[in-house]
Amino acid sequence: MRNVIKSFVEFFVSLKLTVVLLALSALMVFFATLDQTQLGVWGIQHKWFQSLIVLQNIKGLPIPIFPGGYFLGGLLLINLVSAHIYRFKLSWKKSGIFITHAGLIVLLVGELLSGVVQRESTMKLDEGDTKNYSESTHYNELAIIDATDPEFDNVVAIPDALLTNDASLQYAKLPFRVVVKAFYPNAFLQMRNQVPNAPDSLATMGVGTQVVATPMPLTYKENEANEPAAFIELIGREGPLGTYLVSTQLRPQSFELEGKKWQLVFRPERYYTHYTVTLEKFSHDRYAGTDIAKNFSSKVRLQTDDGHTDREVLIYMNNPLRFDGLTYYQASFDPSNEHNTVLQVVKNPSWILPYVACAMLFTGLIIQFGISLIAFASKRRRQNAHA
Amino acid sequence: MSTHRLQFLLATLTLLTFAGCRDPKITSYRVRKEAPPKMPLVSSEGNAPQLHFKAPNGWSEQPAGSVRVASFAISGTDGRKADMSVTQFPGDVGGDLANVNRWRGQIQLAPLNEADLPKEVHEQDFPAGHFSLIDMVSDKPVIEGKYHSRILGAWLKQPDRTWFFKLSGDADLVAAQKSAFEDFLKSLTISAPTVTDSALGGTTNSDVSTSSGVAASGADTGAGAHTVTWIAPTTWSAKPLGAMRKGSFSVHSDGGEADLSIISFPGDAGGVAENLNRWRGQIQLATLDAAALAASSSTIANGNLRFTVVDYSGTTASGPTRLIGAILPLDNETYFFKLMGPESTVSQNKQAFMDFLKTVQVR
Numbered sequence: 186m187r188n189v190i191k192s193f194v195e196f197f198v199s200l201k202l203t204v205v206l207l208a209l210s211a212l213m214v215f216f217a218t219l220d221q222t223q224l225g226v227w228g229i230q231h232k233w234f235q236s237l238i239v240l241q242n243i244k245g246l247p248i249p250i251f252p253g254g255y256f257l258g259g260l261l262l263i264n265l266v267s268a269h270i271y272r273f274k275l276s277w278k279k280s281g282i283f284i285t286h287a288g289l290i291v292l293l294v295g296e297l298l299s300g301v302v303q304r305e306s307t308m309k310l311d312e313g314d315t316k317n318y319s320e321s322t323h324y325n326e327l328a329i330i331d332a333t334d335p336e337f338d339n340v341v342a343i344p345d346a347l348l349t350n351d352a353s354l355q356y357a358k359l360p361f362r363v364v365v366k367a368f369y370p371n372a373f374l375q376m377r378n379q380v381p382n383a384p385d386s387l388a389t390m391g392v393g394t395q396v397v398a399t400p401m402p403l404t405y406k407e408n409e410a411n412e413p414a415a416f417i418e419l420i421g422r423e424g425p426l427g428t429y430l431v432s433t434q435l436r437p438q439s440f441e442l443e444g445k446k447w448q449l450v451f452r453p454e455r456y457y458t459h460y461t462v463t464l465e466k467f468s469h470d471r472y473a474g475t476d477i478a479k480n481f482s483s484k485v486r487l488q489t490d491d492g493h494t495d496r497e498v499l500i501y502m503n504n505p506l507r508f509d510g511l512t513y514y515q516a517s518f519d520p521s522n523e524h525n526t527v528l529q530v531v532k533n534p535s536w537i538l539p540y541v542a543c544a545m546l547f548t549g550l551i552i553q554f555g556i557s558l559i560a561f562a563s564k565r566r567r568q569n570a571h572a
Numbered sequence: 573m574s575t576h577r578l579q580f581l582l583a584t585l586t587l588l589t590f591a592g593c594r595d596p597k598i599t600s601y602r603v604r605k606e607a608p609p610k611m612p613l614v615s616s617e618g619n620a621p622q623l624h625f626k627a628p629n630g631w632s633e634q635p636a637g638s639v640r641v642a643s644f645a646i647s648g649t650d651g652r653k654a655d656m657s658v659t660q661f662p663g664d665v666g667g668d669l670a671n672v673n674r675w676r677g678q679i680q681l682a683p684l685n686e687a688d689l690p691k692e693v694h695e696q697d698f699p700a701g702h703f704s705l706i707d708m709v710s711d712k713p714v715i716e717g718k719y720h721s722r723i724l725g726a727w728l729k730q731p732d733r734t735w736f737f738k739l740s741g742d743a744d745l746v747a748a749q750k751s752a753f754e755d756f757l758k759s760l761t762i763s764a765p766t767v768t769d770s771a772l773g774g775t776t777n778s779d780v781s782t783s784s785g786v787a788a789s790g791a792d793t794g795a796g797a798h799t800v801t802w803i804a805p806t807t808w809s810a811k812p813l814g815a816m817r818k819g820s821f822s823v824h825s826d827g828g829e830a831d832l833s834i835i836s837f838p839g840d841a842g843g844v845a846e847n848l849n850r851w852r853g854q855i856q857l858a859t860l861d862a863a864a865l866a867a868s869s870s871t872i873a874n875g876n877l878r879f880t881v882v883d884y885s886g887t888t889a890s891g892p893t894r895l896i897g898a899i900l901p902l903d904n905e906t907y908f909f910k911l912m913g914p915e916s917t918v919s920q921n922k923q924a925f926m927d928f929l930k931t932v933q934v935r
Contacts, residue, residue: 338602342599343598382854441715
């Protein structure tokens, strides 16, 4: 048992491990940068940095090819913490190194937390629009809406990750089962009358009967979006109700069942808040003769449902609105519409940690160099005095 | 590495597994309804005439929405329902046969052919004008698999637009509302447009292009989409856009009707070569390699815009078909202009199509 503990400690406190991990991290950044040409920034973040093992699809099989960012970062963190506990003794002489290392730990933990809890979405508003939700840039959902109530919608949202081929989904609030007959992560839609030789549609109800959905390879380009589509069969208590084609390119489709009005829509995943944001005015200047934005800003009105907050906020570059754990950045606008703004909405409870870490690193290094400098200067003075 | 070290490595791996997993779950919530989109599919402002009517008893008026000019809900016993809609579109929207078959499709009836159409449609004069009427009952129980569906349809053609009146829903309930439907048609008056048509001498797409915010394609959902405008010849009649189209026209001549569609997709939509081969497939022509495609196409310029133009003749189910298409790649989306239809109609309109491309502008 003692041997076990000893080898445990030796493995995790070894400087060799640190060097190997740092070397692997450098290699990981290099390979990920090469891979970025294929997958884009978001793709490689997930594949290389926010993963334990990097999996590469080789002939349809996911083959592990490299340790992922969480694995290397996690081990580095354990290595750093255990080396501290095992080797370092707290003394004034080493206080700078101690603070610097603590800063590194905070940085690593902060990155891990960001990867796990950070959520990015966008809010697109025309002047006069009010919204109480933002939309995911990467995830979609199948929203099944009970729209019977004239004022409220009862929404059941199924994340696209659950819409796998042949999945059968049952949810207590739905009077029917949702069966996924086919799911295409990216699809090209055409009207049926434009494709004379198209195979029969799986859809039996809704607009899908007139549309041909052709699966397309996933795109990772910055300026392209994947437009997923799925054939969804609804099965009620007394049998099938029909198969619908749903896609992020199609409008909500309605049907009635047992006296209730239902809507089916495949849309970007929505994150609702307990307050509303209204775009009052969007202004932007361009550099003369170009379409390049010089500065742009959105004047919004923020109102909470409980009436406690009702204020106007100006959001512009480097001046985001921070409210209730969310940060609203002025991100973009629609060049074809002068009255439309795109706000990036970021939820990251650990946003402060990198700043704290940098301050700690800076302070630790100043202290450590300061101590060395003072020691060196006093030694020099003593030597001069002797001379 | 010793066995022990390996064990520790595995233990650490397991611990780290807990981090970073997104756990997808079905959720449910209640939210206040969203306001309907502000941009109508077809502009009902400006030069659109106004509709006045007297709603029969038991019809409850609903918000008009983006396409409907008027909308009513009718409830019967046992929770059975019917829906009355009034819509109007520019032009004749593809003609009577296409419109009747569109309605027949909605209640899963087989399409009619041209010869059978007059047997199904009858004509009647009402104070608002000369109406065409049709009455259709589904041959299967299409409502919840239990009830038959019925459509009472009427349309009124005006020189520049067509009005559609459709009462649809449970067959028994619609039958009971037939006289109310006729009373409604009798009560209609349509006032003249307040503004005359555009002085441009053609139909601009200004009233339809802005409406494509109805989830037609990814291009208009994200930042970076362009506003593309064009001026169509007066001889082409605009059609409803549908879910995908940015522009849609019906082109008529003695040879029959051809269809002009304008669509856009984000990015390069698979590239010019792939799309040309897709078009070739639509008229049953074999795919070509890149060199042969390049030889089969030409490039025409309009200011800074470069269109790749092709002219293919092939066949479809309806006979010899010609397709003249133009692909316009912009920096983050691609526009496709396609005129497709009977050989003679397309040949007669080739010059008009080329001139039409010259009117395309991108802002």
